[in-house]
Structure formats: C-alpha cells, structure tokens
Amino acid sequence: MPDVSFRRHRLENGLRIVLSPDDTAPIVAVNMWYDVGSKHERAGRTGFAHLFEHMMFQGSEHVAKGEHFALIQQAGGTLNATTWLDRTNYFETVPSHELELCLWLESDRLASLLPAMTQEKLDNQRDVVKNERRWSVDNQPYGTWDERIQALIYPEAHSYHHSTIGSMADLDAASLADVSEFFATYYAPNNAVLTVAGDFEPDAALAMIEQHFGAIPANPALPPPPDMSIPPHIGSALREQVPDRVPLPRVYLAYRMPVFGTDAFEDLTVASDLLGTGRASRLYHTLIRERRLAQDVSVFPFPIVGGASMFAVWATARPDVSHEQLEAALLAEIDRLAADGPGDDELVRVRNLHAAAVEASLERISERADRLSMYTCLFDQPERINTEIGRYWAVDAGRVRAAMADALREDNRLILTYVPAEAPSSERAA
Numbered sequence: 001m002p003d004v005s006f007r008r009h010r011l012e013n014g015l016r017i018v019l020s021p022d023d024t025a026p027i028v029a030v031n032m033w034y035d036v037g038s039k040h041e042r043a044g045r046t047g048f049a050h051l052f053e054h055m056m057f058q059g060s061e062h063v064a065k066g067e068h069f070a071l072i073q074q075a076g077g078t079l080n081a082t083t084w085l086d087r088t089n090y091f092e093t094v095p096s097h098e099l100e101l102c103l104w105l106e107s108d109r110l111a112s113l114l115p116a117m118t119q120e121k122l123d124n125q126r127d128v129v130k131n132e133r134r135w136s137v138d139n140q141p142y143g144t145w146d147e148r149i150q151a152l153i154y155p156e157a158h159s160y161h162h163s164t165i166g167s168m169a170d171l172d173a174a175s176l177a178d179v180s181e182f183f184a185t186y187y188a189p190n191n192a193v194l195t196v197a198g199d200f201e202p203d204a205a206l207a208m209i210e211q212h213f214g215a216i217p218a219n220p221a222l223p224p225p226p227d228m229s230i231p232p233h234i235g236s237a238l239r240e241q242v243p244d245r246v247p248l249p250r251v252y253l254a255y256r257m258p259v260f261g262t263d264a265f266e267d268l269t270v271a272s273d274l275l276g277t278g279r280a281s282r283l284y285h286t287l288i289r290e291r292r293l294a295q296d297v298s299v300f301p302f303p304i305v306g307g308a309s310m311f312a313v314w315a316t317a318r319p320d321v322s323h324e325q326l327e328a329a330l331l332a333e334i335d336r337l338a339a340d341g342p343g344d345d346e347l348v349r350v351r352n353l354h355a356a357a358v359e360a361s362l363e364r365i366s367e368r369a370d371r372l373s374m375y376t377c378l379f380d381q382p383e384r385i386n387t388e389i390g391r392y393w394a395v396d397a398g399r400v401r402a403a404m405a406d407a408l409r410e411d412n413r414l415i416l417t418y419v420p421a422e423a424p425s426s427e428r429a430a
Contacts, residue, residue, distance in 0.1 A: 014190025047166015061112030228306030
C-alpha cells in the first residue's frame with residue numbers, strides 16, 4: 001500500500017490541522033482529538049472526561065439537544081465519540097459535499113457549548129453515564145477487571161490509578177460549575193487536532209476550517225500535563241482473587257511495560273501477537289486446542305503514553321479446570337517464549353497478520369483520519385502513520401526475548417483471578 005499523503009497546518013489559535021485527500025470514494029471523514037482524558041482528572045472528580053464525551057452531544061448555542069446526531073444521520077453520515085486515559089475524540093464520516101456541515105457542528109460546540117449547558121442536561125447525562133457503568137462494569141461478568149488492574153498496577157497518586165468511566169460517588173458530586181470549568185480548561189483549539197481525510201479539495205477545506213474555527217480563542221492558561229513518572233517495574237509480585245457472579249474462573253496477568261511510541265512497546269506488541277493473535281498463536285494452540293484448559297485467551301498491550309503502559313493477558317477456564325491449572329499453564333507458555341524466543345516462521349506469521357490488519361484499516365477513510373489525529377495529538381508526528389509496518393517488521397527474535405525478560409517477570413507481575421462465588425441462599429433455593 002502506498003504511503004498516506006497529508007498536509008499539516010496550524011491556525012493562529014493553535015489548532016493543529018491534518019489534511020489527507022483521497023478521491024477513491026465520495027466520502028470524507030472529520031476527526032477531532034482533544035488532548036484530555038481520564039489522566040487529567042483530579043481526585044474526587046473522576047469520570048469528567050467521559051461525562052464530557054456525552055455532554056458534547058447535548059447541544060450548543062446554535063445546535064439543539066440531539067440535533068448533532070440528527071443532522072449527520074439525515075445527511076447520510078455516521079458519527080460517534082470515545083474517551084480514553086490519554087485523550088477524547090469525536091468523529092463523523094459523511095458524503096463529500098457535507099464536509100462543511102461537520103466542520104460547523106464541531107466548531108460550534110467547541111466555541112459555544114457552555115452557554116447551552118444546563119443543570120437538566122448535566123443531570124440527564126450523569127444518569128446515562130451511571131447506567132453505562134452499571135451495564136458495562138458493575139453488572140457485567142468480570143466487568144471490573146480493568147479498573148482493578150489499573151488500581152493495582154499504578155499507585156494511588158498516579159493518574160492512571162482510576163478508570164476512565166469514573167466512580168458513582170464522583171459522578172454524583174459533579175456540579176455544573178465543576179464540569180463548566182473542566183470544559184473551559186481543556187476544550188480549546190490549542191489543545192486539539194482536527195483531521196480531514198477523504199474526497200475534498202485541500203485549499204477549500206482549509207478555508208472552511210479557518211472560517212469556522214479561526215475566531216475561537218485559545219486557552220493561554222492551558223495546564224501542563226500531569227506528572228506521570230513511575231518506576232518501570234512494580235517491584236514485587238501482586239495477587240488478588242475476586243469471588244464474583246461469574247460462570248467460570250478467569251485468570252488475568254498484568255505487567256508494567258514501556259509506553260506506546262517506544263521501541264520496547266513495539267517489541268512487546270510483537271510478543272503479544274506471538275502469544276495470543278490467531279489460532280496459530282502459542283496460547284491458543286497450547287491452552288485451547290492441545291491441552292483444552294481454556295475456552296478463550298486474549299493478549300494485548302495498552303497503547304498509553306504516561307510513565308508506564310500495561311501488558312495484559314487473560315484466559316477463561318473450561319468447565320472442571322481449576323484456576324491454578326490455568327495460571328500455571330499461562331505462565332509456563334510466557335516463560336517459554338521469553339527463554340527461547342520465537343522461530344522465524346512465527347515472526348513471518350505475525351508480521352503478515354499485522355501488515356494485513358494495518359493496510360485493511362488504512363483503506364477506511366475514518367480509520368486513516370483517526371490514526372493521523374492520534375499520532376499528531378500524542379507525538380506531534382502524523383508521519384508515524386507510514387512507518388507502522390516497518391517498525392513492527394524491525395523487531396527480531398532477540399528484541400522479543402530482551403523485552404520479555406525485562407518486563408514480563410515475577411517482580412513486575414499482577415495475577416488477578418475471578419472465581420465463581422457461591423450464590424445467596426435465596427437464589428440457591430429458587
């Protein structure tokens with residue numbers, strides 16, 4: 001696949017702009033990344049970044065509540081938003097001739113959300129977020145795994161110690177003044193990246209962006225990023241067992257690892273694919289197909305950039321398999337790869353899988369826009385989009401062994417185990 005072409009611009013108010021024209025299909029993607037995520041939240045005010053993802057669709061000075069969705073969908077487009085530890089993003093994909101509609105909608109809520117914010121909207125969206133937490137975390141089997149891991153991997157003072165969705169108590173305590181201050185602080189053009197990708201004329205698009213975004217003032221008092229420094233290793237082995245309403249035992253392993261964007265993160269990404277990507281991966285072959293100890297397995301590094309990232313593994317036991325058996329098998333396979341390293345055929349397999357996945361993603365205009373925004377927001381290097389495959393292919397067996405030996409070791413390991421809890425006596429009787 002040829003390199004993704006793009007042009008960079010910056011408005012006087014600090015808004016970074018990436019334009020990537022492609023007339024293959026008559027569609028255009030608009031993608032905004034704000035350099036604010038859950039790591040920017042203060043103690044007692046967790047969940048604000050995610051709450052604002054919802055508030056941004058509740059109307060602005062010239063757009064009624066719910067109208068953002070309606071206008072994009074009536075134009076034949078799609079839209080959504082997500083919140084993460086390091087950022088919040090908003091995105092639309094529409095027919096090419098509707099580009100200005102997206103730019104106007106994004107600029108209007110950036111410029112004038114606060115005048116339209118009300119207590120009723122805050123109360124409504126706070127309840128939506130709390131219900132989302134109930135559905136995705138509190139009432140979901142194994143649903144608390146990620147926030148438990150974050151709380152154990154990162155010390156209490158660290159900004160990754162709490163989850164993105166936040167706590168019920170903090171959401172209840174959020175006042176209109178609190179959320180207004182959060183928006184005024186972080187939702188500013190000099191804290192954002194705007195990417196346009198697809199079928200458009202760059203000079204015309206840049207003129208539209210200047211028209212709609214150029215007058216929005218920067219925040220000259222944008223706070224510095226939080227101190228994310230942390231030792232590279234936990235320093236001891238950690239273990240926690242959670243009796244819960246789950247059908248089968250599940251074992252999670254988690255380690256601190258180097259941050260996204262480093263060579264060592266790339267090395268451990270290759271290790272994660274060797275262990276858990278595809279039916280030919282080591283854990284799938286041994287635990288699921290050969291020994292029939294697990295019914296699923298997953299391995300992934302968290303792409304986060306503050307101090308230390310996380311390498312996570314999980315496997316769910318088959319019926320009549322104990323969590324102790326499953327844990328021992330997981331650790332044995334990880335130790336075997338760390339000791340022996342991968343064979344050439346394994347490296348070829350994961351390189352081909354990775355290249356195919358990257359190229360398939362970049363064929364989608366929406367994904368291309370998102371990656372350009374990501375690399376610009378996190379590293380100020382949109383050109384990294386064209387080196388993803390090369391960086392991965394540069395990882396050899398020696399780099400995999402060295403990275404695993406440094407990160408995936410006992411004094412840097414958390415073992416979190418979910419086991420079925422005995423049902424209350426009333427349920428057993430029923």
